[in-house]
Amino acid sequence: MKIESIYLKHFLCYYGENRIEFNDGLNLILGANGYGKSKLYDAFQWVFKDGITSDRDSQGLKFTSQLKKALISDKALIETPVGSPVQCEVHLQLSHKEEQYLLKRKYSVNRIDEDNWLEAMQSSFEVLKKDVLHFKPLTESQGTELLEKLLPTEVMPYVWFQGERGVSSIIDTNSKEALKRVIERLSDINKWEEFIEIAYKGYNTVKKEFDQAIKTSGNNKKESEEALLEQSKIIERIARLKIELDTTQTNLELAHERSNNVLGKHKSAERIRDLRADLKGLEANLKETTAELDSFHLQFTKSLFSKNWLLMDTKYLVDLFEEKYIKYTDYVGLRKAQLALGSNEQTRLPRGVPEKMHVQSMLDREHCLVCDRPAPKDSPAYNSIKSLLPNLNSTINMVPDITSDLRRLWGSTNALAESSLNAEEQIRDAIERKEYLITTQKEIKRDIDRKINEINTEVQNSGIEHAEDIINTVHGATQDIEIYSETIGRLTRDIEASEKSLKHFENVLKKLGKTDIDPRLSKKLEIMQDLHELTIRLKDTQYLSLVAQLETKANEHYARINRPTGAFYGSIRFQKTTGGGFIPEIYDDAGNRVDNLNTSQVSSMKLAIIMAIVTANHNRGYADKYPLISDAPISDFDEKKSKSFLIEAANTFGQSIIMVMDYLKNDPIRNDRYTPDMARLADLANAINSARSNLTIRQLDLPDGLSATDRRELAIDIRKVNVI
Amino acid sequence: MSQKETLRIFLEDPIVREKYDISEEMANRIEMTGELDNIMVIMIRELISKQSDMNSSNIAATQLISALNNRLK
Numbered sequence: 001m002k003i004e005s006i007y008l009k010h011f012l013c014y015y016g017e018n019r020i021e022f023n024d025g026l027n028l029i030l031g032a033n034g035y036g037k038s039k040l041y042d043a044f045q046w047v048f049k050d051g052i053t054s055d056r057d058s059q060g061l062k063f064t065s066q067l068k069k070a071l072i073s074d075k076a077l078i079e080t081p082v083g084s085p086v087q088c089e090v091h092l093q094l095s096h097k098e099e100q101y102l103l104k105r106k107y108s109v110n111r112i113d114e115d116n117w118l119e120a121m122q123s124s125f126e127v128l129k130k131d132v133l134h135f136k137p138l139t140e141s142q143g144t145e146l147l148e149k150l151l152p153t154e155v156m157p158y159v160w161f162q163g164e165r166g167v168s169s170i171i172d173t174n175s176k177e178a179l180k181r182v183i184e185r186l187s188d189i190n191k192w193e194e195f196i197e198i199a200y201k202g203y204n205t206v207k208k209e210f211d212q213a214i215k216t217s218g219n220n221k222k223e224s225e226e227a228l229l230e231q232s233k234i235i236e237r238i239a240r241l242k243i244e245l246d247t248t249q250t251n252l253e254l255a256h257e258r259s260n261n262v263l264g265k266h267k268s269a270e271r272i273r274d275l276r277a278d279l280k281g282l283e284a285n286l287k288e289t290t291a292e293l294d295s296f297h298l299q300f301t302k303s304l305f306s307k308n309w310l311l312m313d314t315k316y317l318v319d320l321f322e323e324k325y326i327k328y329t330d331y332v333g334l335r336k337a338q339l340a341l342g343s344n345e346q347t348r349l350p351r352g353v354p355e356k357m358h359v360q361s362m363l364d365r366e367h368c369l370v371c372d373r374p375a376p377k378d379s380p381a382y383n384s385i386k387s388l389l390p391n392l393n394s395t396i397n398m399v400p401d402i403t404s405d406l407r408r409l410w411g412s413t414n415a416l417a418e419s420s421l422n423a424e425e426q427i428r429d430a431i432e433r434k435e436y437l438i439t440t441q442k443e444i445k446r447d448i449d450r451k452i453n454e455i456n457t458e459v460q461n462s463g464i465e466h467a468e469d470i471i472n473t474v475h476g477a478t479q480d481i482e483i484y485s486e487t488i489g490r491l492t493r494d495i496e497a498s499e500k501s502l503k504h505f506e507n508v509l510k511k512l513g514k515t516d517i518d519p520r521l522s523k524k525l526e527i528m529q530d531l532h533e534l535t536i537r538l539k540d541t542q543y544l545s546l547v548a549q550l551e552t553k554a555n556e557h558y559a560r561i562n563r564p565t566g567a568f569y570g571s572i573r574f575q576k577t578t579g580g581g582f583i584p585e586i587y588d589d590a591g592n593r594v595d596n597l598n599t600s601q602v603s604s605m606k607l608a609i610i611m612a613i614v615t616a617n618h619n620r621g622y623a624d625k626y627p628l629i630s631d632a633p634i635s636d637f638d639e640k641k642s643k644s645f646l647i648e649a650a651n652t653f654g655q656s657i658i659m660v661m662d663y664l665k666n667d668p669i670r671n672d673r674y675t676p677d678m679a680r681l682a683d684l685a686n687a688i689n690s691a692r693s694n695l696t697i698r699q700l701d702l703p704d705g706l707s708a709t710d711r712r713e714l715a716i717d718i719r720k721v722n723v724i
Numbered sequence: 725m726s727q728k729e730t731l732r733i734f735l736e737d738p739i740v741r742e743k744y745d746i747s748e749e750m751a752n753r754i755e756m757t758g759e760l761d762n763i764m765v766i767m768i769r770e771l772i773s774k775q776s777d778m779n780s781s782n783i784a785a786t787q788l789i790s791a792l793n794n795r796l797k
Contacts, residue, residue: 188725194775201785202792520796527792531767534740538733 001150002655003627004100007091010076011046012039015715022657025694026650028684029659032674035700036716037659041162041631043090044657046071047105048151050123053162054463068119069109074712077109077117085110096150100130103147155626158182158613159653162631164603171584171606179550179574179582182613187546192539199535203528210525211509213517220512227512231505238498245491252484259477262470268462269470272455276467279451286444293437300430309427311420318410318417325410329403359388546616547574547582553612554584554605557648561604564644570594572605584609599636607633607645611652628656635661643684650693670704676721685723697721727756727772734768763795 005021008014013036020029020040031037042052051061052071064071072088080086087108094101104126110118127143128135138146151159157170171179183189211231214224262269304310362368362385368375375381464470506529513522554572562569570589574582584605586594597605614622628649634642642662649656663681664674676699688695701717735741735751744764756773760766770791774784 191725191730191775194781195771197781198771198775198784198788201781202788205785205789206792524789524792524796527763527767528789530740530743530764531771534734534737534768535771537737537739542733 001094001096001626003629003657004093004095006040006043007089007093008040008043009090010073010086010088011043011090012036012052012071012073012088013714013716014039014043015073015075018716018718020698020718022655023694023696024655025696026646026688027655027657027696027698028646028663029657029698029700030661030663030676030721031659031700032661032664035661035674035702037661037700038162038631039716040700041629041659044092044160044629046123047090047092047103047125048147048156050105050125064107064123065121068107068121069117071107071123072109073714075715077111078712080111082111082113094150096146100135101146101150102126102128102130102135104128151626155614155622158610159622159626160629161610161633163633164599164636166631167603167606167610167633171609179547179584179609183543183546183550189539189543189546192535192542195535196532196539199528199532203525203532206521206524206528210513210517210521213521214509214513217513217517224509224512227505227508231502231509234498234502234505238495238502241491241495241498245488245495248484248487248491252481252488255477255480255484259474259481262473262477265462265464265470266474268458269464269467269474272458272462272464272467273471275451275455275458279448279455282444282448282451286441286448289437289441289444293434293441296430296434296437300434303426303430307423307426308416308420309423311416312423312427314420315417318413321413322410325406328406332401332403356389359385363389549616550574550609550612553616554609557611557615557652558605558608560648561608561641561644562601565638565640568594569601569604572608600638600641603634603636604641604645611648615652623652624654626653628653628658630656631659632661633658637662639680643680643687646684647687647691650688650695651691664699672708673702673704674699678723681721681723695723697723727776730772731756731768734772735765740764763792766795767792 002024003022005019008018009016029037029040031040038053045061046052046064049061051063052067054060054062069077072086076086076088085108087106089104089106091105092103094103105123106125107123108120112118125143127138127146129138130136161167161170211228215228217224358369362370362375363382366374366376366382368381368385371381373381375385459465510522510525551572551574558569558572568588570586572584573587575585576582586597586601586605588594611623614626614628630649634645637645639662642660646658646660649658663677663684665677667673667675676697681697685695697720699719699721701719703715703717706715707713731754732751735746735754740746741751744762746762746765750762750765754760754765756769760769767788770788771784774787777784779787
């Protein structure tokens with residue numbers, strides 16, 4: 001099959017009518033992220049499979065019945081008047097065995113009102129064949145038959161694949177069964193199975209004939225019967241064991257499939273689980289911090305009293321009180337002493353104590369002894385001195401002795417004041433702690449937002465909603481694989497032992513038969529047995545030979561892709577595993593297995609194997625019969641590797657259509673747009689042309705002035721790129 | 725793979741070669757048609773031929789035994 005052209009109308013981001021013509025050799029479609037590469041790949045898928053890649057899972061498809069209106073260009077939808085239909089279409093024109101065919105898939109909806117649409121449940125599909133000048137439709141069954149011939153179901157995954165996930169899903173380096181399945185599906189290994197089956201049936205028939213003859217012969221009857229009985233028991237046992245082995249192998253394959261289906265997601269699932277655990281931790285921290293912050297005010301208020309913060313900076317008052325208290329006690333002491341001794345006139349007042357006689361004396365002299373200045377009668381000074389007279393007696397006689405109370409008070413306030421000495425520091429610490437808690441709370445909230453974004457991104461990219469389910473599935477599948485592998489080992493050993501035992505009894509019977517069985521019958525048996533055993537040996541040999549061919553071819557592709565980079569790449573070996581499976585691994589020249597390969601090495605290994613699958617069995621001519629269509633298979637390759645891969649694809653396949661975001665650079669004239677890197681493309685063209693292949697280039701571009709946020713304006717321009 | 729190529733693969737087996745006395749030269753010379761007196765080579769040719777006839781394995785097996793019976797008469 002060769003793809004001549006693709007026509008897209010209103011399909012996803014391809015608004016309006018768009019057409020791309022294809023040639024033999026390499027058809028390179030250049031498009032940056034968001035420029036329609038994957039949607040172009042989806043167009044091919046939609047025609048053949050009525051579905052496009054699920055954005056969550058590159059192995060799965062979303063079908064028309066699920067997508068409906070989402071298949072149609074947003075711009076086309078918005079332009080559709082109420083009451084009118086709008087349709088998306090993709091046509092593939094292709095040639096196959098000198099005939100031309102047109103595959104058309106269409107889907108339409110009707111606009112009921114501004115917001116509502118009547119959506120068809122299914123798309124329509126037509127296959128037309130060119131009859132001289134015009135294309136005429138084939139019947140549905142003819143169309144279905146043709147599709148299978150154009151691209152058989154078992155071949156499609158190896159020639160049409162998308163991105164690194166698509167590559168990984170075809171070649172799962174963790175699956176022992178992946179290569180085995182590939183070989184069984186794509187080679188003629190079935191022929192050797194049929195040889196075994198025919199030879200076995202022939203042998204079985206002759207064996208029955210022989211056993212019957214032994215049974216009916218007269219001599220050695222007892223030994224014959226015993227041997228025949230044992231033989232039949234062993235045959236039954238072997239049959240039972242083989243059934244059990246088949247079932248277990250099927251279960252093992254299913255377990256591998258279960259594991260493979262999610263293995264690619266396992267790392268993402270673990271990451272999501274770990275992120276969610278981190279989120280939980282952050283939420284717990286936030287709760288704790290918030291609780292502490294909430295209780296802060298209450299604690300602060302309590303501390304005003306419990307830690308005497310209210311008394312902050314009141315020490316001076318206590319000191320003042322102390323000063324006054326000392327003066328007071330001194331005065332009281334002195335007065336008491338004076339009273340005890342009797343009163344003697346003093347010319348000078350004792351320090352701070354107004355005594356009656358001195359007051360009277362000052363009045364009589366009209367002179368204040370305290371200030372040592374005149375106090376004429378009726379002057380303010382005189383009156384002040386006089387005012388002391390009435391109170392003196394009563395004050396001195398009536399004021400109770402409060403010294404002890406004052407002492408107690410002084411003691412208490414002193415203690416309080418001491419304890420409040422640290423109030424300032426404590427308050428500062430408390431406020432600092434509060435600020436710290438507020439900052440911490442903000443940081444935790446930011447971390448939580450970041451973590452939620454990380455989780456959402458991971459969920460969106462991986463398509464995994466329930467990470468624990470994936471992890472449990474992998475865990476369960478891994479356990480099952482272990483158990484089934486062990487069982488298979490045991491059953492295989494049992495079968496071998498039983499077959500050995502069977503051979504023994506067959507030899508016994510042959511010996512017994514030699515005496516009185518027709519020698520021709522014995523000879524027949526011998527020949528059929530040898531033929532049967534031969535077919536079994538050959539099938540194993542052929543299988544290993546196919547594996548060896550695949551390995552050789554894979555290494556040829558692998559070397560050509562990697563050699564130009566100068567980096568280490570080693571060689572691919574298919575290591576045999578239990579159950580007849582193979583796992584591809586990389587080895588160095590010294591025969592050491594290389595672990596911890598980088599993603600580019602793994603990708604190039606897988607791509608090389610995919611190419612080898614197609615090219616190894618040259619009898620089937622897959623590489624010429626089926627075009628390679630791949631979207632972004634080399635996004636983790638550097639410039640050199642990308643170039644060598646594209647050259648290899650051009651040399652391997654009769655036609656390849658590869659979408660890449662490589663070979664573009666910023667457009668110096670148009671902002672936010674890209675332009676082809678003509679120098680690199682010219683270099684690539686030279687290399688491909690010198691290998692006698694063709695290079696055709698198209699660029700997917702966005703029209704100028706398009707909104708970066710409104711999908712309803714989205715359209716794609718397809719430009720031809722001519723490399724001189 | 726052609727029938728001739730398949731026949732070559734069968735005749736490369738060392739166990740069968742030794743037991744049924746098939747030399748290298750004989751193995752290279754043998755075609756899918758033509759008279760032969762080596763019973764194992766005859767049976768191998770029959771097997772290859774019956775498999776490519778695309779009949780059921782039961783029919784093919786019966787035909788194989790019939791061919792063997794004829795040879796052993």
